[in-house]
Amino acid sequence: MTKHNRINSAIIHIILIVLSLTMLVPFLWMFLTSFKTIAESTQVDPFVVFPQRWNADAYTNVLNNMNFLLLYKNTILMIFFRIVCAVVTSSMAGYAFGRLKFRGAGFAFSLVLFQMMIPSQIFIIPQYQMISKLRLPNTTFALVFPGLVSAFGTFLMRQAYKVLPKDLEEAARLDGLSIGKTFVLVMAPLTKSCTIALSIFTAVFAYKELMWPMIVNTDKNSLVLASALAKMQGQYTSHYPELMAASLIACVPMIILYLVFQKQFVEGIATSGVKF
Amino acid sequence: MKRQDLRHTTERNVFFWGWVLILPTMVGLIILNIYPMIKTVYQSFCKTGDFGRGNIFIGTANYAKLFSDPEVWQATLNTFKYMVVEVPFSVIIALVLAVLLNRNMVGKSVYRTIFFLPMVAAPAAIAMVWRWLFNSQFGLINNMFHISTHWISDPAIAVYSIAIIGIWSDIGYNMILFLAGLQEVPKEYYEAASIDGTNGFQKFHYITVPMISPTIFFVLVTRIIAAMQVFDLIYMIMDRSNPALSKTQSLVYLFYQYSFVQKDFGYGSTIVVLLLLLIMVITVIQVFAQKKWVHYN
């Protein structure tokens, strides 16, 4: 490496490290707080940074009182099915909106955009009533319900399909493949990176969603991580060390998920099939 | 003759396939989302009774009240302030990060994971941590730099402090999207440019940005919409005793207060309709503007 390159490299690393620290500071605080006593965690003057004694009571209490395995299972099931629904329906619609010209497409797509603009709190009560009528609260289906289709996903996949080159598609059609087969066999595989991105987002949005799971799955066997964490916050005050411990334990599956997906992401370059 | 037939069937064929492919999404959207929205619009023309009963149609009275309500217009201004700061910063920083982390460099997986982390932090934890960071007397930032800014209780700047938290949370999201978009840019373009002697910045400006302009467009549209809908951050960090609340509360926050706290669904729905119209106008402008700067193949 030339000297110029090395300096460049060093500067870039410094920038990245500084930014990384700002990303991490809150997590460090969460980690430290989970080992403090209640007084230490709320004390303001001076703010206690390091606990006097590293006691793991918060972790033992939380692990004993909360059935994390069940919470993980419920949350992961919800995430899995939401991903499947979002990817399947959004890829189909994204391909159609992105590459086909047909009557009504413009209007339909504007409805898709329209949905994204509506604040989601509007949907809670009507959707709850639908689930209630179907007699399906406290099920995985109920958790997946608002995510059966995804306007956001449709928009994302449309952009992904729009940028693909025409030649492969035309070749497939000339070969006699129907539009459906062209989509499944030729075009869909080319959007691997965006599909993975969509999966990651669907997973994160589902994981963070609170209002809906809290309302529709109240039975303690069908809770998800977000609801369990929210319940830990008392009406007037919270047990902060335990809340932090639980929040950290709750992050773990998401981080693993991301690490797994991230590899797929990178390999997308090699297999995206975009060659000139 | 044959050619005309072919074209005719192709058009019908395309129409058929088009609708088959979008049907699940459209049906889902109409049942799950459009129908509730229509109900909401109807409610905005009513004085709503309790529990959906006894809605009295009052025409545009709610809208009249809305237009002369200074709280609503302040909330609109607050929402715009938040959006105007949060979106550009989070997009630009994320774009730079994505480009930096797209090359072969040491530790790129580690960095990518670190920038992703805020996306999975529990909202309760985020609120607690940032409230500590921003605490004017005892917080880390003020104590580290020996200043006494009232980050979240000064009406003039609180909304921007919330925007900082927004930027912190959203960088990961934007970065992932940009990384996805960057995968589609063929290496050959960069190699050819290197041979021609272009430097890093020029490559960024003339190759990267145009090639991922569809992604940038997508990120801008979705982030602006999301920023206009900001609620959770404000709700978790500030409460009614905060002097800065009136200069920070967003339209969705106001809607939540009216509909879910005070149970006045009629007026709350009116606020939603206003927000929707504002977002629609901004999005339409962006959609038309995309012809000027977004390059599809």
Next chain:
Amino acid sequence: MNRKKVMSLLCVSLLAMTVVFANGTAEKGTTATESKAPEKPLSVMIWDSNQEPGIRKLIDDFTAKTGITAEIQVVNWDNYWTLLSAGAEGGALPDVFWMHSNESQRYMSNNLLLDLTQRIKTSKEVNPDDYPADILGLYTYNGKYYAVPKDIDTIALWYNKKLFDEAGVAYPNADWTWDDLYNAAKKLTKADGSVYGFAKKNTGNQDGWYNLIYDGNGYVISRDKKKSGMDDPKTIEAMGFMGKLINENLMPSPQVMTETGEDVLLGSGKIAMTTQGSWMLAAFRDNEYTLANCDVAPLPKNAKTGRSASIYNGLGWAVSAKTSRPDDAWKLVEYFGSKEAQLKQAQLGITMSAYTGTSDAWKNSVPQFNLQAYLDMQKDMVIRPYSKNTVKWENAINDCMLKAWTKEMTMEEACKEAAKQMNAILAEE
């Protein structure tokens, strides 16, 4: 991706979908087989997970007695009322749930709660005379009862013994007047702002300045709930005390008080005194600093009127009007209100029970604190001001108060403005 992969993916998805649905019905199936009684458990909904273990014990005792099972569901405060509203609109409320004075009028006037009048009349365990009349009144509509009182809470004065010792000021006692508090606050407030004598934010009405108003024989809402008392001369005079504290900087700034809760300030030694509701006991008990250094005294009295009132409020156990098992649900609620269960509830130290005379057990749950102070406040209790749209006008008043706290308005102006807005909201009811 070739055809086989697509087909197998489709098959897997279909299989998964069936699993989901089966999972859904299976979950309900297991609940049915797990309960000992032939029916499925009663659904009980609350919003405070701190009280869940205690109520679980009460339910277990109840099941042992009657064989009827019940399941508790906890939904946090923010979403509790949304869930009940959605259920009310769509028809499926839990069998038994907590009711609060903010919402009770709305639920009763819309026939969503089961009328318990007849059952209470014939009940041996639940007798209206055994509960504070005002609490029962919260859940009475058109002369009929719609909930069984669960608990009460009062307000008292917390103080930091260490700070008092350092400043050489005598601890608060039952003879204190608000002027004594003012004088003590002056001595305890340090010039460098490291300690303030008192703290109460603008939204601290029930656990703060409402008490002052009633001590001065002012009022917040008229008995017929049609008029605001915020501009009554006696109210304004009482609120003048808060104005004094604000103007002489004996309290932290509103910015500090909004960023850092009063309990946190107390627990960090930043304030010497604050008024707090009995519900905060758990927080002060679990914090080692406050457990060691703080104590509680009755609220001071008004020097002129001699009155030391405490605002009080209480939750109620309600039954859904549309429950499929009214008799069983009533039995559970009756048990919750019985002397036996109310005693147990108080013993667990979470809340003062509504049943008269059972709260002594609560007092003993944390011997380090002088919890008798809260019991003493029961001598003069004023029900928390409420009406059909309580939250709406409370928010309006608090917003006006905020302007007084930030010194944008004088206290008198703020009170008058608050009354104006409150009257407008009451007129719409």
